[in-house]
Amino acid sequence: MTVAPEYGGTSRPEAGGETSPEKILAPVLSAFWDQPESWTLETYLRHEGYAGARKALAMAPDDVIAYVKDSGLRGRGGAGFPTGMKWQFIPQGDGKPHYLVVNADESEPGTCKDIPLLFANPHVLIEGIVIACHAIRSNLAFIYLRGEVVPVLRRLHEAVREAYAAGYLGKNILGSGLDLDVVVHAGAGAYICGEETALLDSLEGRRGQPRLRPPFPAVAGLYACPTVVNNVESIASVPALMNKGKDWFRSMGSEKSPGFTLYSLSGHVANPGQYEGPLGITLRQLLDMSGGMRPGHRLKFWTPGGSSTPLLTDAHLDVPLDYEGVGAAGSMLGTKALQCFDETTCVVRAVTRWTEFYAHESCGKCTPCREGTYWLVQLLRDIEAGKGRMDDLDKIDDIADNINGKSFCALGDGAASPIFSSLQYFREEYERHITGKGCPFDPAKSTVWADNDAHLGVNA
The missing domain is CATH 1.20.1440.230 (NADH-ubiquinone oxidoreductase 51kDa subunit, iron-sulphur binding domain)
Structure with missing residues (x-):
């Protein structure tokens, strides 16, 4: 796992520019992943943990929604829909319970950001949940986690327990009057449950299949009540935004895609891992910082957001990795799963x-x-x-x-x-x-999943 060096300022890097790595990379979510017991409440509190929640709880719910909306935070689950706008869709005064559902069913091929985030720092998600539930007036939140990742499930359960014991969950959180319970639910490993309405069906105990829309989850979601479904990284980005301010958040990234995000770099690269930087950074810059492709090889094609996004080639190395830039290149930013394949790949x-x-x-x-x-x-x-x-x-x-x-x-x-x-x-x-009546490539050297560590030249 690779994380960014200490935050060295904000930057909007130009394509192919000479900006130094310290100014390009912006570790916020990954700022202390490499510290001992980074997942504990004690470590989280040493790094301004729950400071954003205190500020948010002192604000009116509608003001929190407006603040997140003004920040320009866009959903980090793939579609890039504005987070504050999604919260705003929840009807108020309807007499129904409201729910927050966090989609942690990460299963897109090549995508590996939410699971490392939860493993290294689960409290940032819990703090984000507190803020989001205050904003949408919810007293119950669900975290739908991919069931195969048992170590993450255990660590998440322990973080929830710590939060209850410290008064960040439960009755009258921090004296705000907000009562909030969090349920951690392990899914059964179906890719389709990453689709938000199929996830809701699965939570309700039915077979995970997408629902016909409308009605949308904001009107009739979980148990036919107004529901917000957000990705892990979307919710985890809110605490720092609230604590350091929307202007600070907007100082990173591009005008229409502000802020920081996690890029999952994998494949035939020298140093795969998580690289956290501002939206708008390019693959060329990420490869320069990560040691490039494996020695002796060149980039052939890559995916900007997992296998469900149209693949790009080495001609697109300088495409800004934000929603507008990748879209203009004919693909989608998606989950920022940068799978890189070299010339040996069929x-x-x-x-x-x-x-x-x-x-x-x-x-x-x-x-x-x-x-x-x-x-x-x-x-x-x-x-x-x-x-x-x-x-x-x-x-x-x-x-x-x-x-x-x-x-x-x-x-x-x-x-x-x-x-x-x-x-x-x-x-x-x-x-x-x-x-040619067959594949012209050597199958022993063609793809990442067929290679061994020695052939890749990296530590898996």
Whole structure:
């Protein structure tokens, strides 16, 4: 795990600029991950823990919402929807209980930010929950955690226990009059439960499948009551924002995408890990700071936000990694999961493995996704094995088009994205598999998950 050096000021780095690493990187969430027992309440309090909550609890709920809205904080779960605006959608005076649900079901291939955050510093999430629940007038919050990460589950339970014992959860928090309970719920490992309405169904004890919208969760969410669903990093960003101010927050990042965020750098890179910096930093700058690609190799393609975002190439190294910059380049920032692949990687093989994942994780509720991902896998396997035909390329493009924008939730769109983008940039490589009757790459050296540590040249 790699974290940023001590915070050395704010910066809006220009593409390919000479800004020093100390000024580019902005460790806020990861500021003390490397300290002994960083996950304990004692350590958290030494680093201004719960100071943001004290300030927020002294404000009126609507003022907190307005403050977060003015800060420009955007959701860190992928879509980038303004956090304060989402809180504002909760109807007031409706006589119903309001709920906050934290989506910690991190399962997008390549995404690994929320789980390390919870493992190293769970109290920052709990403090963010206190602030958010005060703002939306909620007395009950749920943390829906991916069930496989048992060490994180245990650490989160202990942090919640500490918070109750210290009076940061429970009755009359810090004398504010707010009563708040937090429930930690372990999911059963379904990728579809990362979709917010499928997550709500799972919390209610039903099979995790996306709901028809409207009504939206803000009106009829958990138990048919107004509900806010936020990503872990979104909520964890609120305490520092409240403590240090919205102007401080806006001093980082870009005008439309302000603030700091975690970038998950993985793949064929010399030093994979979490790099926290302002939105708008470029992959070139991150690679310069992380030692670049593995020795002797060059970047071939990469994903800006996990496998469900259209892949980019080495021509996009200077694209600002914010929502507008990546969108203008034809992709999506998503979860900032920067998977980097070098020239030894077979694009067809990588896309086939991703598509197999989406076919396996499809909930089966809608026909385009259920049938489309299945047939994409069959065709891609044939192409990878050299058994495909040239018209199969138009066929997978057509099937992806019939999934994209026509499935019940965004899983179908995510499955289609690697198809479209890989055909756009690497169609010749698909054709070589067909004309050459097989994959031209050495499978022992082609992809990250097939390599051993010695071959990668990094410490896994």
